[in-house]
Amino acid sequence: MSVTDENLAELFEQYKDEVRETIETLDNELVNLEQDPSSSETIFSLFRHMHSLKGSSKMFNVDNIATIAHRLEDLMSMIDKNNSILGKHPKVVDLLFKGNDIFRDIISRLEDDISYTSMTGDHLAFVAEIQAQVDKINRRDSQLVDAAMKLVEDLENLIPGMEEAEAEALKKDMADVTTGLALATLEEDGANQIRFNYNGADLTESVRSMEDLLPKFKEGKAGPEDAVAFVDAANALYSLLAEVATEDAMGLIAELGDGLQLFSERELDMDQMMVEFFAAMLADLKQKFQVEVEAPAVKSSRSSKSSSALKEPQVKTIRVDEAKIDLFLESVGRLITKSEILNHLQFSFRKAGVDIGLLRDFSTVSRTISNDIVNLQRSIMEVRQVEMNNILKKFPRLVRDISHKIGKEAEMVIVGERVPIDKSLLDDVEQAMVHIVRNAVDHGLEMPEDRLAAGKPRRGTVSITVTQEEAAIFIEVADDGRGLDLEKIKLKAVERGNISPEQQMTMSDHEAEMLVFSSGLSTKDQATDLSGRGVGMDVVMTNLKKWNGEVVIDNRPGHGMTVGMRLPITNTLLTKEAIMLRVGASTFCLPLECVNEIVTVPRADVHHHKDGAVFRHRDMVISVIDLKTLLGLPEQAMNQAAAVPSEAGSLGGVQGQNGGTLVFIILRGKTDTRQSILADEILGQQKIVIKEFELETFRKLPFFNGLTLLGDGRVVLILDSDKLIES
Amino acid sequence: MAIGSGQSVLIVDDSPVMRQMLFKLFQSQGFNVVGQACDGEEALVLFEELKPELTTLDIVMPKLRGTEVLEKLLEKYPGSKIIMASSVSDARTVMHCLKVGAKQYIIKPYDEDKVMSAVRKALELG
Numbered sequence: 001m002s003v004t005d006e007n008l009a010e011l012f013e014q015y016k017d018e019v020r021e022t023i024e025t026l027d028n029e030l031v032n033l034e035q036d037p038s039s040s041e042t043i044f045s046l047f048r049h050m051h052s053l054k055g056s057s058k059m060f061n062v063d064n065i066a067t068i069a070h071r072l073e074d075l076m077s078m079i080d081k082n083n084s085i086l087g088k089h090p091k092v093v094d095l096l097f098k099g100n101d102i103f104r105d106i107i108s109r110l111e112d113d114i115s116y117t118s119m120t121g122d123h124l125a126f127v128a129e130i131q132a133q134v135d136k137i138n139r140r141d142s143q144l145v146d147a148a149m150k151l152v153e154d155l156e157n158l159i160p161g162m163e164e165a166e167a168e169a170l171k172k173d174m175a176d177v178t179t180g181l182a183l184a185t186l187e188e189d190g191a192n193q194i195r196f197n198y199n200g201a202d203l204t205e206s207v208r209s210m211e212d213l214l215p216k217f218k219e220g221k222a223g224p225e226d227a228v229a230f231v232d233a234a235n236a237l238y239s240l241l242a243e244v245a246t247e248d249a250m251g252l253i254a255e256l257g258d259g260l261q262l263f264s265e266r267e268l269d270m271d272q273m274m275v276e277f278f279a280a281m282l283a284d285l286k287q288k289f290q291v292e293v294e295a296p297a298v299k300s301s302r303s304s305k306s307s308s309a310l311k312e313p314q315v316k317t318i319r320v321d322e323a324k325i326d327l328f329l330e331s332v333g334r335l336i337t338k339s340e341i342l343n344h345l346q347f348s349f350r351k352a353g354v355d356i357g358l359l360r361d362f363s364t365v366s367r368t369i370s371n372d373i374v375n376l377q378r379s380i381m382e383v384r385q386v387e388m389n390n391i392l393k394k395f396p397r398l399v400r401d402i403s404h405k406i407g408k409e410a411e412m413v414i415v416g417e418r419v420p421i422d423k424s425l426l427d428d429v430e431q432a433m434v435h436i437v438r439n440a441v442d443h444g445l446e447m448p449e450d451r452l453a454a455g456k457p458r459r460g461t462v463s464i465t466v467t468q469e470e471a472a473i474f475i476e477v478a479d480d481g482r483g484l485d486l487e488k489i490k491l492k493a494v495e496r497g498n499i500s501p502e503q504q505m506t507m508s509d510h511e512a513e514m515l516v517f518s519s520g521l522s523t524k525d526q527a528t529d530l531s532g533r534g535v536g537m538d539v540v541m542t543n544l545k546k547w548n549g550e551v552v553i554d555n556r557p558g559h560g561m562t563v564g565m566r567l568p569i570t571n572t573l574l575t576k577e578a579i580m581l582r583v584g585a586s587t588f589c590l591p592l593e594c595v596n597e598i599v600t601v602p603r604a605d606v607h608h609h610k611d612g613a614v615f616r617h618r619d620m621v622i623s624v625i626d627l628k629t630l631l632g633l634p635e636q637a638m639n640q641a642a643a644v645p646s647e648a649g650s651l652g653g654v655q656g657q658n659g660g661t662l663v664f665i666i667l668r669g670k671t672d673t674r675q676s677i678l679a680d681e682i683l684g685q686q687k688i689v690i691k692e693f694e695l696e697t698f699r700k701l702p703f704f705n706g707l708t709l710l711g712d713g714r715v716v717l718i719l720d721s722d723k724l725i726e727s
Numbered sequence: 728m729a730i731g732s733g734q735s736v737l738i739v740d741d742s743p744v745m746r747q748m749l750f751k752l753f754q755s756q757g758f759n760v761v762g763q764a765c766d767g768e769e770a771l772v773l774f775e776e777l778k779p780e781l782t783t784l785d786i787v788m789p790k791l792r793g794t795e796v797l798e799k800l801l802e803k804y805p806g807s808k809i810i811m812a813s814s815v816s817d818a819r820t821v822m823h824c825l826k827v828g829a830k831q832y833i834i835k836p837y838d839e840d841k842v843m844s845a846v847r848k849a850l851e852l853g
Contacts, residue, residue, distance in 0.1 A: 018744050280819070
């Protein structure tokens with residue numbers, strides 16, 4: 001085989017990606033279908049995606065998806081032929097949604113077990129469910145058949161009183177109808193006790209031999225001799241028909257002849273396609289054998305649809321394994337560290353008194369390398385960018401499911417699918433958005449009756465708008481529901497101990513709005529299993545803080561609310577400028593953005609209280625965070641560090657002393673800038689590459705949010721100013 | 728033994744996976760894949776530009792169906808070697824394509840042997 005295993009594995013990955021994308025598209029189109037069941041564009045798009053899902057799944061032998069997609073495609077084609085089916089059988093859309101969930105499940109299981117490709121009991125049950133639905137739709141047809149039979153009988157009674165010519169015409173029409181009806185019921189019952197005649201020629205034998213062989217081909221059990229027998233029978237049928245052909249069936253018979261001719265001429269194989277071709281020809285011809293009415297019109301509706309079919313923007317892309325990009329980024333990260341070594345060397349050279357000309361050359365090279373690396377990093381970060389659509393396409397389905405579950409009606413409006421976002425932000429942003437959107441539907445939107453009573457349209461609207469700002473992405477989730485009841489929220493917050501009764505009285509509206517994001521708060525009288533018990537919205541805050549994002553709320557009581565999230569783009573870069581500081585024997589770094597000011601204060605001006613030290617700076621009382629105490633840095637380490645000449649000693653050790661000064665870094669928190677860290681020494685400022693903790697144990701470290709490697713190979717922890725301030 | 732000897736091939740399919748699969752197969756069999764189109768309109772443009780010796784054509788695609796692409800191409804360039812490769816197995820579509828002049832018609836799922844057998848016939852039978 002020329003397609004190697006490695007190639008196959010790669011293709012299989014692509015296949016899974018493609019299925020995932022198809023599932024999302026199907027979800028969205030299904031939501032569209034529910035909103036506008038008559039849209040033939042939507043129906044065609046659904047059909048097309050289901051069709052290609054079937055095709056590629058067959059290709060990769062993912063039987064379960066292929067089989068289910070095939071059945072659903074059949075179901076889709078019933079809708080396609082008769083739009084009114086959706087109105088009469090609302091369950092059809094549920095089935096399609098369910099199918100999508102099953103596809104999603106299969107794809108996720110395939111991640112761990114690539115042999116998860118055959119039909120399980122659940123899958124078979126689902127196929128049976130689809131079949132039951134198909135039968136149900138068909139039964140309506142058979143009801144129609146019954147009604148038509150009755151009509152024919154009634155008409156028959158009218159014939160005696162008619163003019164002869166009229167009666168003849170009516171008789172002929174009725175004969176056509178009864179034969180057609182008889183055939184319809186026959187096929188439905190699977191009965192096959194019928195002889196096939198056409199213009200006096202008895203075709204029964206050749207028809208039978210073909211029909212008997214069909215199942216063999218379909219099950220793939222037919223051998224070459226079966227193929228010969230089948231083609232012989234088809235040829236015999238054609239010769240019989242060709243002799244007695246009348247005008248009305250001429251086209252069809254000619255088609256069969258052409259088929260046979262092309263079959264031998266092009267040396268086609270008697271494969272599934274050819275068998276299906278002959279089977280279909282036979283089915284069409286059989287109608288002619290009985291009823292000499294015009295052939296069922298060739299399905300032409302589809303071709304006209306295709307021209308208006310989805311105008312999806314097609315962007316040429318290559319697929320690159322995410323891990324490969326991360327690896328690349330990591331290498332770039334290491335390069336940055338290396339260029340810091342060059343910087344380091346430059347200082348050492350200068351200290352060592354290296355020739356000034358050489359030093360200048362060296363520094364030029366070092367600077368160029370550093371610039372190149374920054375550019376390299378920027379371009380690879382751009383590669384990591386994906387479109388917001390990756391997240392957004394999930395939401396129509398989410399809104400649909402939630403609103404259905406609780407009996408609300410909601411419409412989803414999305415703007416800004418193409419805005420790029422860094423892949424590393426994706427999960428956190430999505431999680432945050434899910435909570436906000438859930439809350440909007442569950443808590444925000446009113447029940448349809450309440451909405452009508454309030455003079456609003458029955459169906460609520462939840463909209464997501466993503467806009468690209470100069471240095472940030474702004475994501476807005478708006479609903480036209482009831483908005484926030486601030487008094488109720490404050491009351492709840494007091495009840496739960498999130499705020500004190502005094503705070504309740506003095507709190508601004510803005511502060512009250514922000515309470516939504518505190519944990520354990522839900523104003524809904526009864527917690528639902530959807531938005532839960534207020535758990536969740538605090539996740540929004542946590543996730544956004546992680547990326548230095550901010551949240552704004554626009555509350556319009558009675559008219560809805562808008563939650564806006566702003567995520568700075570620069571923050572998505574993994575490098576930051578940071579202050580390096582020494583505390584005792586340990587070196588830490590603190591991102592520059594967390595530093596408000598570095599101040600030197602005479603020891604005498606630092607005052608000690610029971611709960612810590614404070615000093616006055618520009619009319620503000622700044623409290624001191626003593627890292628040595630807070631982190632429990634060992635005394636020994638401090639003693640060792642005492643060898644360092646500039647050692648300033650711990651805060652505890654300065655009590656009673658009067659001389660010297662202390663260095664404090666005043667932190668820049670979200671709201672608070674009255675906290676500072678006592679540093680023994682500021683070592684300098686440099687570019688650091690932030691690495692997140694990979695081990696869960698490290699993530700739980702209370703005051704750090706990552707680590708970085710220094711030019712000399714040392715590992716340094718990055719201080720988390722927000723957590724320090726909270727402490 | 729490779730079947731191709733550097734013949735130029737245009738692949739038309741809206742599924743990237745399918746295109747990739749065919750691409751690798753053709754490359755491995757000594758063909759020269761000169762272009763890949765992801766919809767019917769692009770197929771027309773690329774065919775015009777590249778004049779491939781062999782084309783594989785999907786049917787259910789955005790913008791323009793493969794059957795229409797086939798008709799348009801053969802009208803302008805009769806005798807072009809076009810192989811339909813689709814999961815549409817509707818009798819009339821199949822017959823229509825063959826009658827219009829498609830050299831072969833293979834139905835998804837196809838394996839390499841099926842594709843190459845169709846390619847060989849298309850090349851040999853002219």
